[in-house]
Amino acid sequence: MTKEEIIEKGTVVYQKAPLMNDNPMHYCPGCSHGVVHKLIAEVIQEMGMEEKSIGISPVGCGVFIYNYIDIDWQEAAHGRAPALATAIKRLLPDRLVFTYQGDGDCAGIGTNETIHALNRGENIVIIYINNAIYGMTGGQMAPTTLLGQKTVTCPYGREPKLNGFPLKLTEIAAQLEGTSYVSRQSVQSVAAIRKAKKALRHAFDVSMQGKGSCFIEFVSTCSSGWKMIPEKSNKWMEENMFPYYQLGDLKDE
Amino acid sequence: MGKIHGAVVVDTERCKGCNLCVVACPTNAIELTQTEVNHKGYPFCHDVRPDACIGCASCAIVCPDACITVYKLKEE
Numbered sequence: 001m002t003k004e005e006i007i008e009k010g011t012v013v014y015q016k017a018p019l020m021n022d023n024p025m026h027y028c029p030g031c032s033h034g035v036v037h038k039l040i041a042e043v044i045q046e047m048g049m050e051e052k053s054i055g056i057s058p059v060g061c062g063v064f065i066y067n068y069i070d071i072d073w074q075e076a077a078h079g080r081a082p083a084l085a086t087a088i089k090r091l092l093p094d095r096l097v098f099t100y101q102g103d104g105d106c107a108g109i110g111t112n113e114t115i116h117a118l119n120r121g122e123n124i125v126i127i128y129i130n131n132a133i134y135g136m137t138g139g140q141m142a143p144t145t146l147l148g149q150k151t152v153t154c155p156y157g158r159e160p161k162l163n164g165f166p167l168k169l170t171e172i173a174a175q176l177e178g179t180s181y182v183s184r185q186s187v188q189s190v191a192a193i194r195k196a197k198k199a200l201r202h203a204f205d206v207s208m209q210g211k212g213s214c215f216i217e218f219v220s221t222c223s224s225g226w227k228m229i230p231e232k233s234n235k236w237m238e239e240n241m242f243p244y245y246q247l248g249d250l251k252d253e
Numbered sequence: 254m255g256k257i258h259g260a261v262v263v264d265t266e267r268c269k270g271c272n273l274c275v276v277a278c279p280t281n282a283i284e285l286t287q288t289e290v291n292h293k294g295y296p297f298c299h300d301v302r303p304d305a306c307i308g309c310a311s312c313a314i315v316c317p318d319a320c321i322t323v324y325k326l327k328e329e
């Protein structure tokens with residue numbers, strides 16, 4: 001059987017979600033951001049919420065997400081996405097409102113915003129991309145950088161006496177009265193991606209049911225910041241990030 | 254039972270040669286180009302052993318840039 005015959009007579013088992021446009025994404029090769037973008041587009045489409053979703057993009061590598069997924073977007077100042085999401089969801093409660101934020105954004109400069117929005121129980125979803133580094137600005141140490149992990153601002157590895165400990169923001173989110181669903185996922189393999197997609201769908205559903213805030217972390221890679229090829233980054237993440245940032249649902253009420 | 258045939262179509266201009274699809278493929282049907290590059294200068298994914306493809310979509314699911322469309326056909 002020829003390839004042409006398979007294409008002509010066969011069925012499409014996977015294609016780029018139509019909600020994702022043809023603009024080439026600016027991310028480095030192998031970056032986890034792209035995989036999470038695909039899941040967001042797929043889930044919104046499966047929910048039929050294409051015309052009713054509003055995303056808030058961050059400062060960080062994810063800043064240009066509004067160029068790739070054709071829904072409504074608002075761009076926030078660094079770390080301030082939860083405040084914008086709060087306002088938008090309160091004014092337009094029938095919309096699916098979510099933020100998309102890196103660890104520097106969500107767990108660094110914006111920690112205060114993040115915690116208070118979740119603690120108020122705003123019916124929003126915070127999508128938190130934790131690659132343990134400030135990717136966009138050239139790979140500096142983030143609050144989430146692992147002990148011993150080398151970055152350009154801790155070239156000998158993060159040292160707790162000098163730099164403190166990596167922040168588990170997701171565990172904090174789970175403790176807050178306002179959160180309804182809190183989960184930590186990853187996107188390095190087919191199995192992980194399938195699981196992550198289900199978690200994302202659940203978070204979006206819960207927020208639309210008005211049950212409170214949802215917080216979903218994606219433990220991610222940053223090949224450029226980590227100075228590893230994508231394949232090795234995934235391995236490094238599995239070996240070093242997963243023992244500290246343990247995957248799974250932390251709260252589902 | 255009929256044999257399952259798969260086929261992949263790669264948007265080679267969108268591809269950045271990250272190689273994650275090649276790692277994910279259970280049948281070694283795809284590889285990155287060795288000498289050819291796209292207009293951005295990246296080597297890109299192509300099906301070097303198209304007959305091996307079973308249409309499992311693993312490559313497409315892990316692709317961060319949504320470059321791969323997968324087709325499947327069951328032979329009667």
Ligand SMILES: Cc1ncc(C[n+]2csc(CCOP(=O)(O)OP(=O)(O)O)c2C)c(N)n1
Pocket residue numbers: 059060061062078101102103104105106109129131133134135136137142222
């Ligand atoms: C108020 C302000 N302070 C600092 C910066 C510089 N800055 C831009 S992105 C960034 C960190 C981004 O890291 P992260 O949120 O982890 O996103 P990533 O790029 O890793 O996905 C910083 C500090 C800024 N743009 N605005």
Ligand code: SF4
Pocket residue numbers: 026027028031032033061131135136221222223224225
């Ligand atoms: S710098 Fe890191 S987070 Fe940013 S696009 Fe490159 S790999 Fe992704």
Ligand code: SF4
Pocket residue numbers: 259260261277278279280281282283305306307308309310311312313323
């Ligand atoms: S569909 Fe499956 S078998 Fe075919 S190239 Fe992709 S990963 Fe390999």
Ligand SMILES: [Mg+2]
Pocket residue numbers: 102103104129130131132133134135142
């Ligand atoms: Mg980061």
